[in-house]
Amino acid sequence: MALQRCGPDETALTIDDSTIAGAEACLIARRLGHEVTLFLNPHQIITQTPYFFTILNLAIDQLAERARRTNPKVSWRAPQYVALRQQARSRLISLADGARDSELRRSLSAWDLEMPRAAPEHHPIDLSMLTKLVAAGVQIGNHGWSHIDIASLSEDSLCDDITRARQWLRDATGQAVDAYAVPFGLATPPAAVLQQLNGPCLLVDASRPVGELAPGLINRTDITDGIQEWAPSIYPGDPRRRCLFRHAGRRTTLSVILGAIAIGLVLTLLTLLWKAWLDGR
C-alpha cells in the first residue's frame, strides 16, 4: 500500500515501550475511541526494571545538578553532559540484559551516584496493567525482548529476540502479536528477518521518508509539524521545551499526565500506514 492511498481515516496510533506512561496514554486513546497499538518489551515487564536510558538520563541530570551547586550556570543541556550522555548511551545500547545492567552499575559507581529512582510514569507496567490494557481493547505489538539495538545482533540472534518476545506476549495476552517495532526505530532488520515476520515492521527514523519503505517495512512519524507548533502553547515563554516532544526525551521529570500525553503524542500520534498496510494485504 502506497502512502498516497492513505486517507485521514487510515492513520494509526502506536506507542512504544513497556512504561506506565505509555500504558496510560493507550487507555486515554481508548477512552477517546481511538484504535491503538502498544509495542512492548517483555524483559522490562518481567524484571520490573526501568529502561537503561531512563536511568542514564536521571544519572546525567544528577551529575549536572551536582555541578550546578558550585556553578549555577551549568545546565543539563551543556555540551559536556550531552556528550557524556551520548557516550554512555552508545556503550550501553548494544549490550545484552545482564551485561548492560553491570555496565550501568559500573558507570554509576564511577560517577559516585546511587541508583536513581525513576519517576512512576517511567516504571514498567506489570501483568495486571497488561491485562487491563488488553481488556480496554489495546492491541499489543512486539518491541523485542529487552530493547537492545538490533544493529548489534546477528541475524539468528535477532530472530530469536523477536520470536522469544512474540511468544511471551502472545501467551500473556492471548493475542496474536505479529507487528514488530524496531527498538530505537532506526536499524532495518535484514531482509531474511523481515520475510519471517507475520506482520509489519515499524521504524521511527526522521532521516528517511515516512511511509512504506519496502514491502512490510514502514517508517512512522515521530511527531507531526502540527504538534510541534502546538507544544509552545503548553509551555508559554519557554519554546525550548519543544524538545520535550521528541522521542527518547532529554528531560526526565515529566509528570504522569504530561509523560503520558507526551509519549502518546511524541512517539506516535498520527503514525501513518500501518492500518493502511493491513487494509492493503
Ligand SMILES: [Zn+2]
Ligand atoms: Zn522503544
